[in-house]
Amino acid sequence: MAEHSSNNVVPLHGDDRILDEASRWLVKLDNGLSQQDVTALKLWLRTPVHQDTFLEVAALWDKMEVLSKLAEIVPAPRSQRSVMRPVAIAASFLCVALLGWLGLSAWQPPSQSIATVQFENALSTKVGEMRELILSDGSKLTLNTNTQVAVTYTDHQRLIELKQGELHIEVAKDNRRPLSVIADGQIIQAVGTAFNVEWVNNTLDLLVTEGRVRVAQQSAPITSLRESVDVRLPGNSLSVSQGHRTTLSEPVKTVRRVDEAELNAGVSWQTGKLIFRGESLADVVREVSRYTTLSIELGDASLANIQVAGLFNANDIDGLLAALADNFPLRYEHTSPHTVIIQSL
Structure with missing residues (x-):
């Protein structure tokens, strides 16, 4: 397998639905297709944009070699596609075709001291945007509003790395390669589980929705961790199991159990909903502000401690403000195209 530099980031250009379909097909192709899958994949690939996106995702995941398994299914790239995609994709496809023709294998043993990078990419969302992605191992990664992550997969x-924002990950089980989320100097590690990590306003919150994770202090720079062949956490690391949460940014970490309502509220953003269960209006304004470029301000300090409960659409800020005005003694005013002030009546 060819070596890849840390700058090997391939942008994706398709829409989210087609990208998700292409990702799922690639995972299936890598794991083996049934005859029914083969028929369905042939039908799906009849659409040119599906072919383009499929090859683009394969290049991103460094999975072009799997196409040689079903060369009769995957059409050769049309000549005009080279204008639309990076030259590297066409080159990778040609390389696979030549390897298949010569009967050679692309596999080379990994280095004994430095892990071989198999996949690396930077992913992000804009304010008010949410993204759902299927990673090369089958893990499902969902990014909330205004989030930045760096994903690195090696052979070990x-x-x-969560640089800002919030993510939820459903980890595909791989006992050989634990999955670690790194944020604010903490390592959260799992083999096959699901959990939510939120890093907003210098607070790092962990909510485990399935299975169990381990948490430890990050002891080496991220660059060293990428090159390491083993970052398994010790057995005495902090353990957090399903239905529990903890604030990792606190010096003394307290793990507490949450009820089903709090668990659902913690991941409701994945469906575009915001659930409040008695939070103060000040906290509600801080949370809602993550989903809009509007500056929402409390013009009256006496409003800060009003308790708010309800379910709101994250992309309907005006509807949320109207609901607050209908239920509490307050009003709101757009003082500029980018500013809203909430005042007492």
Whole structure:
């Protein structure tokens, strides 16, 4: 396998639905297709944009070699596609075709001291945007509003650095390669589980929705972790199991159990909903502000401690403000195209 530099980031250009379909097909192709799958994949690939996106995702995941398994299914790239995609994709496809023709294998043993990078990419969302992605191992990664992550997969481990924002990950089980989320100097590690990590306003919150994770202090720079062949956390690391949460940014970490309502509220953003269960209006304004470029301000300090409960659409800020005005003694005013002030009546 060819070596890849840390700058090997391939942008994706398709829409989210087609990208998700292409990702799922690639995972299936890598794991083996049934005859029914083969028929369905042939039908799906009849659409040119599906072919383009499929090859683009394969190049991103460094999975072009799997196409040689079903060369009769995957059409050769049309000549005009070279204008639309990076030259590297066409070159990778040609390389696979030549290897298949010569009967050679692309596999080379990994280095004994430095892990071989198999996949690396930077992913992000804009304010008010949410993204759902299927990673090369089959893990499902969902990014909330205004989030930035760096994903690095090597032959020994899976690393996701959360630089800002919030993510939820459903980890595909791989006992050989634990998956680690790194944020604010903490390492959250799992083999096959699901959990939510939120890093907003210098607070790092962990909510485990399935299975169990381990947490430890990050002891080496992220660059060293990428090159390491083993970052498994010790057995005495902090353990957090399903239905529990903890604030990792606190010096003394307290793990507490949450009820089903709090668990659902913690991941409701994945469906575009915001659930409040008695939070103060000040906290509600801080949370809602993550989903809009509007500056929402409390013009009256006496409003800060009003308790708010309800379910709101994250992309309907005006509807949320109207609901607050209908239920509490307050009003709101757009003082400029980018500013809203909430005042007492």
